[in-house]
Amino acid sequence: MPERRVDDQEDSRAALEEAKLILREYLARLGLKHSTQRDTILNIFMGMREHLSTEELYGLVKKQDPAIGYTTVYRALKLFAQCGLASEVEFHDGVARYEHGLNRRTHHHMVCTQCGESIEFFAPEIDEIEQRIGRDFHFATIRHSFQIYGTCEACRTKSTVRYPLKPRQTRT
Amino acid sequence: MPERRVDDQEDSRAALEEAKLILREYLARLGLKHSTQRDTILNIFMGMREHLSTEELYGLVKKQDPAIGYTTVYRALKLFAQCGLASEVEFHDGVARYEHGLNRRTHHHMVCTQCGESIEFFAPEIDEIEQRIGRDFHFATIRHSFQIYGTCEACRTKSTVRYPLKPRQTRT
DNA sequence: ATTGCTGCAAACGATTTGCATGAGG
């Protein structure tokens, strides 16, 4: 068994604890209340390494507590995003995806427009660009969104369609 | 009257002609048909310097020919996107925006999350990153999407809210 | 003639909201 697993588990544990603290403080500050549902959702959410859609998260949550409704998951994710625990991953296919940012280096995604698979990559220059442009135009920048679209090797090998008539999906 | 205006007008004219040609050829290649509505929409679309939403374009189109329907504008924009005349501008607020790329350097947008205004900026490194990451992971890249979010100077001066409870809009 | 295009209305799909009820402080 590789040592790495242990570190990962510890990281994940620590991240969960930190997340709980952040959420608790956020709720307290706004006079909001704690709930078991939100706890369950946070637990599962923080356990995911990859980004996932509301629907996917809902599926996992439902397995653990079938009484939890779709709406609650939506509201929880929004709440997590508000207190900085979750950030939205934007693939422009009309589906909201979230990932947690604790113990994760800033990264971006490259998405295959045929199979939908995504890979993560690192490009530190991007942060510098955000800073630079913000400075140049007197913006207080908050975040950026960057993703690359293309076709992965597997899809190119598989498919013989070289001239897709329906190049990409429309929707922001 | 500044000389520049003349150049701009000529550019715009030339771009329109080129666009018409591209569209005509695209239609011919796919066995599709020409229509007056599409012509009207293309004219107006190519006349815009800035990106605009379907709704905004629809408004302008309607002024010129009130008989044209919403659906037709949607379909036209999709068509323009397919033949490369239009590209989608993604602000992640649930509204599709398009801009034409003829005679325009590749650029990106920085958006004020308070007033919604956007400014264009140039960052040539981004294209290089797209190339590099694509190469590294064996993707045939097609395009990328990059935007910066923050607050503009005017909004920061105006508003005294330093801790927005509703940081950003959810929707991909 | 054939087949694509248009405009309307209805359908869609992800997300949000209203509301009665239940739980937290």
Added chain:
DNA sequence: CCTCATGCAAATCGTTTGCAGCAAT
């Protein structure tokens, strides 16, 4: 107790689709 959170169903909103009639080839 008072207020917020929940879960359901209904509402929203941008976008897409089905279809009958019109227009282009």
